[in-house]
Amino acid sequence: MPSLSDTLARLAAMRSGLSAPSPATRLVDLTDFGANPGALAAKVFYPEGLAPKSALVVVLHGCTQTAAGYDAGSGWSQLAEDFGFALLYPEQQRGNNANLCFNWFERGDTVLGQGEVGSIRQMIDTVVARNDIDPRQIFITGLSAGGAMANAMLAVYPQLFAGGAILSGLAYGMAASVPQAFERMRGLGLPSAADLQQSLRAASDFRGPWPAVSIWQGGMDTTVVPSNADALAKQWRGVHAAADDDVKIERGNGFVRKSWADAAGTDVVTIYTIDRMAHGTPIHAASGYGTAAPFMLETGISSSEIIAASWGITPSFSRRHRPPDAAAPNVHPPKPHAASGIQATIENALRSAGLLK
Secondary structure (H helix, E strand, O other), rough: OOHHHHHHHHHHHHHOOOOOOOOOOOOEEOOOOOOOOOEEEEEEEOOOOOOOOOOOEEEEEEOOEEEEHHHHHHHHHHHHHHHHOEEEEEEEEOOOOOOOOOOOOOHHHHHOOOOOHHHHHHHHHHHHHHHHHOOOOEEEEEEEEHHHHHHHHHHHHHOOOEEEEEEEOOOOOOOOOOHHHHHOOOOOOOOOOHHHOOOOOOHOOOOOOOOEEEEEEEEEOOOOOHHHHHHHHHHHHHHHHHHHHHOOHHHHHOEEEEEEEEEOEEEEEEEEEOOOOOOOOEEEEHHOOOOOOOOOOOOOHHHHHHHHHOOOOOOOOOOOOOOOOOOOOEEEEEEEEEOOOHHHHHHHHHHHHOOOO
């Protein structure tokens, strides 16, 4: 078991790697969203001409990051602008966590109506009400501590979400302190599948249908080791009644995609493992969505695009659709970008599963 001194050294190392000041951003503050029991801030992006009953994507940044920094790296607001959906970025404050990590390991922040999950729920309710969002099209994603908190939201409020994507994250309910959190991140003391599934079921009185979950993991991640992706899949396979050994495995150039389907044959739990990737969000800058930065890793695969497509909120990878400017109705959308390599292989897999046109 790691010592307290080892834990403190890891915290100091994280703090020393704090990100640079946030870049210029199109995100704006969300204010007056409720009692805010978790004392979080919030940013939003609404593309011009957002239609009624549009989708909402909730995005949670990782440790040492800001909402603006994560958005610039991941390309989510550009996707939202091109395809017409709303974004909500909850943002951690240093008063809650010196490293800007969401407190996914604190029980007071991860139970119904309390702390940080309570604040994020209030933010979602406010954005939905103010923008006539389609309640059937609310999704959530996050990286690292943000991925773990996204998973906490999926566990505590599963009725809110149509789907979730967890990048280098951790399962719900398996740590209750900073030292335990570091142990789990390193793959130590991970609970059994039965315990993981019980933690998920006990988080709410919801009994389905449950949101589909995709899990993204770097094969060379030494911050949140790959066994955590397996733990997440075990946690979610239980509520979806997806048999452990009924797995479909697809191998591509530098990645492996594992998926489990429900009784109807729909993929409900998926793991994307990118062989040579360390800890971070996989991006493909040439796609036009995302920019390399600390923990935003150029891999030739745009996770944000693939996640959005799997949720059905972008029409295809083969073209972008930007509504013509009202002052220039004959403006054409940008030329499409062609997928290749890892991205093309994953797109083909999504098409074969009926998740991509």
